[in-house]
Amino acid sequence: MKRREFIIGCSAAIAAMAGSRITGYSFAPDGSPGNILIYVFLRGGCDGLNLVAPVNDPNYIANRTADVRVTDSGDTEGLSLGNGLAGLDFRLHKKTSALKELYDSNALAIIHAAGLTNGTRSHFDAMDLIERGSLQNKTLNEGWLTRFLKSVPAAPEGNNIASVAIGTVMPTSFLGSNGTLAISNLNDYKLRGDKRYASILQSLYTGNSLLDEAAQNALTSVAEINNQLPKDVTNTPMPYVPENNVKYPESPLAKSLQTLAQLIKMETGLRVASVDYGGWDTHEHQQGAFANLADGLSTALGAFYNDISHHQKRVTLLVMSEFGRRLKSNKSNGTDHGHGNVMLVLGGEVKGGKMYGTWPGLENEQLDNHVDLAVTTDYRHVLSEILLKRMANPKLGYIFPGYKDYKPLNFLNGNALQIDYNNAK
């Protein structure tokens, strides 16, 4: 049986009692609430050339029907961005007005032509590699966020829920992290039935197998969250009320982000959270589907950012996808799997209102393999800048095995630490 890293000198039972499974990084060394990294993954390969588009590039116009393209006028007219790349007229998809507002208020930075430099066009391999933080190795038994959590500087102890995957299951980026919780709805995160179940389960799942650790983790976190949830006089958890009269749209992404806002405000010590947003695999009739997806992304991010207005300085939210899509649209009015893509970074310490990266151009010979947007920024540069400047973690060599050529884009405020390319923790 595969066993997780075990806490040396400490029996499993004692570890559970002490809450050691939920590792303690809740507070910065000075005791103030720490910074928070939110990792939003657009599953299915978002068409970055239709989200943030070089609308006046002749190759862009020539390779796509207007149905799968952002234009400078007419029905598909995009929202013009200042401070674009390569002197081109970059525009956001017309359904992303909230993103445009965030960009204009300098909270959102856009990095284009970024991604995994491994040339895979397989969703599942690309996600796997990105989430394991590797270029080649699909068999690493930990996700990059797990290694981040294991190498973050120690912090004072406290009640805390440091890392959370919003949703039912655990994404690969947290693979091997026995302290990370999966939660979809806080007020519903509880054990039902006979009151004695919790205690007997506590004593039945005491080994150090995957199952035992998952069970202990679930039991301790259920109790912890139930302790922390604001209750009314009848001891019933109160419904969550967002700030600034924010109304979250009805969508899974918005629900996830709302749960996250609630967790941030509960001050349970959150450091890292992941959120998934699926459905971006638009091989056919992309136009309508993409508009809905873009709208869903934009309105949810807008609502969330407004709701956490008192915590924005601590939050850095990154949006990425496994790869972008083919420059040329197919005969189904869709796009097939491509390569380079756009990444978005939102937060109070983001130097937003600006596009970053190097635009490689869309001439045939400028494309990757003559078909796809080339990658000019390794996605790890972007993640590393967040780790270095916002998350106080310089262990790039450990978190991204084999990585050694970090290049800052300077889309964040903060002082970069001395980089550690050593592959040890």
Place this chain on the structure above:
Amino acid sequence: MKSPKNLSAAFPSLIASLKGYDLQPPPPTVIALNRVTYGATSALTEQVTKRGLGDYLEEQLHPKNEDERVVRKLSEATLPIKYNDKDGNPLVDEVRSLRLIDAPLSELWKLNNKDANLPYAEKIRALEEVRVASWLRAVYSPWQLREVMTEFWHNHFNVNASDQKISTVFPVYDRDVIRKNCFGNFRVFLEDVSKSAAMLYYLDNFTSKASPANENYARELFELHTLGSDFYFNNLYNRWRDVPGATAGKPVGYIDEDVYEAARAFTGWTVADGASSGKDKLPDTGEFYYYDGWHDNYQKRILGTEIEPNQPALSDGHLALDLVAHHPATAKHLCKKLCIRFISDQPPQSVVEGAVKVWIQHQKSPDQIGQTLRYILNTKEFAATWGQKVKRPFHLMVSMLRATQAEITPNQGLTGQLSQMGYLHYSWQTPTGHPDVMDYWLSSNSMIARWNVASSLLSVSPNNRIAAYDFARFVPPGMDKPQDLSRFWIDRVLQKKKTPDFEQAMIDFLRGDGKADQSIPADKLNNRLSGFIALLTMTPDFQLI
């Protein structure tokens, strides 16, 4: 953290008695049955122990028609359907029997009639009926391995039937593609899948035209349905000669160019859904249709094999299916997946290799899959390991129902309970299907849901509309004391020897405030037992296989 101490304080005697809880595997017959069925009931274990496991497995590999009980259950099953008209007034609010699972395509296709413009609830009904039928068969069918394999193949050839277009043809996919081929020949199976409306819709091939073709189906055909991404040489992209073995006509894997060329081979493979193309209009029957006007008829090269231009109709696609179905990497991918399903997350290499031999040897046999399964299930490694996999949610819930011999009347609520545990019944969005490894099912959220489902599913409250239980019926006459009842149900549900500490803890739980030898009144028995049996199914012993 304070909370765990609070938990212990709530029930101190129990905690003390379970110190050093010892998890042991059940007998090999029980392990085997838990892998080839949706739960080894005590009756089945007894029967198979008497006649021999080998005999049972052999019989399972040759399933017969459904037995009377399943036929009756299917004919008695009902599901509510409810929806409003455009102004929000109730239009339909009724309970209907299952009318679509046995319906021919011509009947199902009427749900798509554009003039009728039926609401979502009517279209999604087809999916809901298949789900109900799956529950009933999984719980009651004597042909358990067929049900397990049907789930395996639904997962391998995943489609998301919560798309209403796919839902309407889903009974055909389940019945005439997946069930029909689940022990059959892989090449035949693959072609049935490729021509099914469900897959043509799901991976978009129905709109694929020259040129550029839509690559979605071709890519997943290589990556998921056949060779698998372990044999994807993404760094070679279009340099096919650099793939080892390619110039001898036997490339060991595939490259992006193979995907592009295969996508071209399948252009024009579509659904007769009445679509217009120029002056032509496709028929409107829901059947597979080849439309030559969309086909890319120029030369292609797939897996090192040259294809001349202007081949006869369907020939390019048929050749592509031959090439991928008969590729050695496909044998490895599929056999490994079967071993992961039936043995462990890290199956012994020798068993995978042995299965590959059988798979390749029976490439042309009509029972290629059955032959391979027979090999795997008869190895000494099968049923030699335990505790390295957890039951996936559907397996978990069905095994609860089987262990208690419940009378079930499935409804839509079950789908929600499964999804709480991360299992999307015929609604998994991406073409990978659900993962089959332990890690995936053990998030904190799904762990809690796994326990919560026990108390809600096994509730005997009259409000519970999913299943009716009569636990008292199975209790031997005169048995009414917690200590005897506890042992009886541990034997029945867990089917393994337990330590005295565990037994004592369970007796303590069941007796509550009473004494171990104090009778539980007959009118309280079902209620008390339901909470107790739910607890047994929450133990690691029941969750692991």
